[in-house]
Amino acid sequence: MAATKRSSRAATSAGYHPRTPATGTSHVNVGPAERVVSALAGAALAYAGAQRKSKAGGVALAALGTSLALRGATGVCPVNGLFGRNSATRQPAPIEIKETFTVYRDLSQVYGYWRRFENLPTFMEHLESVEELDERRSHWVARIPGGLGTVAWDSEITRDEPNRLIAYQSLPGSQVDQSGEVRFRQAEGNKGTELQVVLHYRAPLGKLGKGVAKLLNPALAELIRSDIRRFKMMMETGEVPTIEGQPSGRGHDQG
Amino acid sequence: MKALCWVGTNKLSVERIPDPEILNPHDAIVRVGLSSVCGSDLHLLDGYVPTMREGDVIGHEFMGEVVEVGPALKKMKRGDRVVVGSVVACGGCWFCDTGQYSLCDNGNAHAAVAEKALGYPPAGIFGYSHAFGGYSGSHAQYIRVPFAETGSFIIPDGVRDESALFCSDAFPTGFMAADMCGIEPGDIVAVWGAGGVGQMAMQSAYLLGASRVIAIDRFPERLALARQHARAETLNYEEVDVLEALKEMTGGRGPDRCIDAVGMEAHTPGAEHYYDLVKQQLRIETDRPAVLRQAIMACRKGGTLSIVGVYGGLIDKFPMGVAMNKGLTFRMGQMHAQKYIPRLLDYVQAGAVDPAYMLTHRWPLERGPEGYDMFKHKTDKCVRVAFQP
Ligand SMILES: NC(=O)c1ccc[n+]([C@@H]2O[C@H](COP(=O)([O-])OP(=O)(O)OC[C@H]3O[C@@H](n4cnc5c(N)ncnc54)[C@H](O)[C@@H]3O)[C@@H](O)[C@H]2O)c1
Ligand SMILES: [Zn+2]
Ligand SMILES: [Zn+2]
Numbered sequence A: 001m002a003a004t005k006r007s008s009r010a011a012t013s014a015g016y017h018p019r020t021p022a023t024g025t026s027h028v029n030v031g032p033a034e035r036v037v038s039a040l041a042g043a044a045l046a047y048a049g050a051q052r053k054s055k056a057g058g059v060a061l062a063a064l065g066t067s068l069a070l071r072g073a074t075g076v077c078p079v080n081g082l083f084g085r086n087s088a089t090r091q092p093a094p095i096e097i098k099e100t101f102t103v104y105r106d107l108s109q110v111y112g113y114w115r116r117f118e119n120l121p122t123f124m125e126h127l128e129s130v131e132e133l134d135e136r137r138s139h140w141v142a143r144i145p146g147g148l149g150t151v152a153w154d155s156e157i158t159r160d161e162p163n164r165l166i167a168y169q170s171l172p173g174s175q176v177d178q179s180g181e182v183r184f185r186q187a188e189g190n191k192g193t194e195l196q197v198v199l200h201y202r203a204p205l206g207k208l209g210k211g212v213a214k215l216l217n218p219a220l221a222e223l224i225r226s227d228i229r230r231f232k233m234m235m236e237t238g239e240v241p242t243i244e245g246q247p248s249g250r251g252h253d254q255g
Numbered sequence B: 001m002k003a004l005c006w007v008g009t010n011k012l013s014v015e016r017i018p019d020p021e022i023l024n025p026h027d028a029i030v031r032v033g034l035s036s037v038c039g040s041d042l043h044l045l046d047g048y049v050p051t052m053r054e055g056d057v058i059g060h061e062f063m064g065e066v067v068e069v070g071p072a073l074k075k076m077k078r079g080d081r082v083v084v085g086s087v088v089a090c091g092g093c094w095f096c097d098t099g100q101y102s103l104c105d106n107g108n109a110h111a112a113v114a115e116k117a118l119g120y121p122p123a124g125i126f127g128y129s130h131a132f133g134g135y136s137g138s139h140a141q142y143i144r145v146p147f148a149e150t151g152s153f154i155i156p157d158g159v160r161d162e163s164a165l166f167c168s169d170a171f172p173t174g175f176m177a178a179d180m181c182g183i184e185p186g187d188i189v190a191v192w193g194a195g196g197v198g199q200m201a202m203q204s205a206y207l208l209g210a211s212r213v214i215a216i217d218r219f220p221e222r223l224a225l226a227r228q229h230a231r232a233e234t235l236n237y238e239e240v241d242v243l244e245a246l247k248e249m250t251g252g253r254g255p256d257r258c259i260d261a262v263g264m265e266a267h268t269p270g271a272e273h274y275y276d277l278v279k280q281q282l283r284i285e286t287d288r289p290a291v292l293r294q295a296i297m298a299c300r301k302g303g304t305l306s307i308v309g310v311y312g313g314l315i316d317k318f319p320m321g322v323a324m325n326k327g328l329t330f331r332m333g334q335m336h337a338q339k340y341i342p343r344l345l346d347y348v349q350a351g352a353v354d355p356a357y358m359l360t361h362r363w364p365l366e367r368g369p370e371g372y373d374m375f376k377h378k379t380d381k382c383v384r385v386a387f388q389p
Helices: A002-012 A032-051 A055-074 A078-082 A107-115 A117-122 A206-237 B039-045 B111-118 B161-167 B170-181 B196-207 B220-230 B242-249 B271-281 B290-298 B320-325 B337-350 B365-377
Strands: A094-103 A127-132 A137-143 A150-161 A165-170 A178-186 A193-202 B002-008 B011-016 B028-036 B061-069 B081-084 B142-145 B152-154 B188-192 B212-217 B233-236 B257-260 B304-307 B329-332 B359-364 B384-388
Touching (some): A094 A206, A107 A117, A107 A165, A107 A178, A107 A206, A117 A127, A206 B111, B002 B365, B011 B365, B028 B081, B028 B359, B039 B365, B061 B142, B081 B161, B152 B337, B161 B170, B161 B337, B161 B359, B170 B188, B170 B196, B170 B304, B188 B196, B188 B290, B196 B220, B196 B257, B212 B220, B212 B242, B220 B233, B242 B290, B271 B290, B290 B304, B290 B320, B359 B365
Parallel strands (some): B188 B212, B188 B257, B212 B233, B257 B304, B359 B384
Antiparallel strands (some): A094 A193, A127 A137, A137 A150, A150 A165, A165 A178, A178 A193, B002 B011, B028 B142
């Protein structure tokens, strides 16, 4: 119920004020937010494509994934260029990713671990590092999947209510336009702590942008979801289950 | 090492693959002593469980000796003789903490895949497809056991390997089947399927207070074992009308508790079998629920249906109206190995149950494909063949 309210608020932008992201060099026609999103989603699609059994569909997905990843890495989108679109200079609506998990640990433990942003890269695979600059500000470095480099931005905590809520937003002029809101609540019946993470990324504008955003949303959401699941697993067991490196008739498994 | 791999529907092969290594802090490596076939493997073999990949090592019911322990393990040590539950569960989530190990949140290495299929991801199972974690199974010389202190149990001195082996899977499954029945004094329990799981369900029903147990199957040797070892009255469904016979044997009331220890590949004489088989092969229906239908019809008003036979997807012609209007209770699930194993080892040590009689064949791993062929077709009076890798 509360969740529905929050998402409709985000959709109408009442509680969210996107800022103009800084653009890089003049020939970059893919906005930085779109770049990160493209890169992350591209990798996810490429993975999904590679896993697909049906050859044609799989290859198409993988190709789309790779081109999105490249576009994210280079900041150049041949399609945007072709149509004279430049999503780097306009104000797109944010895309929202919302994930909810219950973590079987005390409220203060769950909040405390998350509140130390430097802990996040231990379970968020798409983050390379987070450095806390002072009480409120932090420096984030995210990996562009496929070994295509990293993107970095500075973020500021906008609200911090112990054991209840952490909200943060990238600073004006950052390479990436992103905000996050993490809510904590004691679950009924001693089931631990309910954790809800809402992230906003800037999506590209225009018809093409809408299509791309639709495409990106589920793929990126999946990445974020598995990152948060890893957080739960680390908190509850101290490890993340894996089969990567186990033997099988295929040699050593990749995961 | 040598391992028995799934290479495709009804195709198995013994391969040389690398030895397993510790990958996570709570892992252990176990040298497999005995590793058994299970009815669940037949669903993999027959191609009814998706997300199998060529080269997957199968097998999930096993015992052996610990040869290596991960850095986070505190009690376990090299040389421990252990039986390992077939379910991979973390021991740290709410489900584990409340004894619902097969529903563990963190035991599945492919939780996202399982979540897509089932809405919420269940625990992992050794050698049982990628939707259940993709863990390499026990039909191999060595196996990596994740969350090893949660899943492994020391075999008490004096308990033989072949008696402990079935405490891994068949016995806890049968025991949970009886446990879910909520047996009360005077209850008559009917068990469909006299395989390893059914045999253990029959004995467990008595342990939990049943007055009478009725076994239903078609293989005379399995029914004979049910009479000898599980004090069951038996019905051969190829010789009698099961519903009529059950009514007669229960004073017209029907059995108080009904256990489905058969699952989605049930066999039935007559048209119903072909109806379901055709639908299953066209993938209109994924499971053949003949036993489920029959148990619903047979059960006493207000009785309980306990389902441990595995179902994978959709079923057809499910008599919901009968179930509803007769006020039946349904209980079901993959079994919670870790919850039951300590208690079952006690029963075995005390001599109350000795599951070793189900081990009809002890073979080298090289005969794996042949062993599954025998088990699938129930030839040579096979109840369970265990490999000694
Ligand atoms: N829930 C769990 O955790 C769990 C664990 C282990 C096994 N299982 C499931 O339990 C089931 C039985 O396993 P098993 O190892 O004993 O298998 P099994 O193949 O040895 O035995 C199955 C028996 O069912 C009998 N059967 C088939 N159709 C029947 C019918 N219409 N009426 C009565 N009997 C019928 C067969 O003749 C056979 O004897 C399988 O579905 C297996 O997947 C579940
Ligand atoms: Zn089994
Ligand atoms: Zn668990």
